[in-house]
Amino acid sequence: MLKKRDLQECLSLYSLIMDPAVSPYVRYQCQSYEEYLFLTKQLMVEEEQKTVISRTILNETGQPIGTIDLYHIEHQSGFLATWIGSPFFGNGYSQRAKSAFFVELFLEHGIETVFMKIRKQNIRSRKAVQKLPYVKLANDVYPDVYQRINLNEQMYDLYYVERSAFFENSMDLHQVVAT
Secondary structure: EEEEEOOOHHHHHHHHHHHOOOHHOOOOOOOOHHHHHHHHHHHHHHOOOOOOOEEEEEEEOOOOEEEEEEEEEEEEEEEEEEEEEEHHHOOOOHHHHHHHHHHHEEEEEEEEOEEEEEEEEHHHHHHHHHHHOOOOOOOOOOOHHHHOOOOOOEEEEEEEEEEHHHHOOOOOHHHHHHH
């Protein structure tokens, strides 16, 4: 479901990212395939420098359908950015990708807190994140981070996932499934 980024998938991802239902909500804006290729190369270099962790989201047939990144990594925390191509909306890919990515982040990379900033007008993303029981609203819990992401105006809500809450919730889910 997740794999490390490579340049071979850029063409199919670029065609998905240019969809008007997707492009306004993507962190890395680009105007051409060449620019998208350059941005992907840059992300791969940043991952080697351990300032970004970036993965491609795949569907059941191994087709690239979006990306998920942790960026601005410092002090065992970072910001999450996820996008899925519109033909794949509503199929649970975002939730499954986030869960798999959180397991990797928390177990393999020592991350303790993942922040998510979501535009207040992005109703699709806000509804999706609110379905995840381990995600909490952070506007009041991390007021300094909230102010930093909203320097000029309050455009974003801030959410967070803590390592302990994620695994507590995962354990609760496994106990329900097991019984």
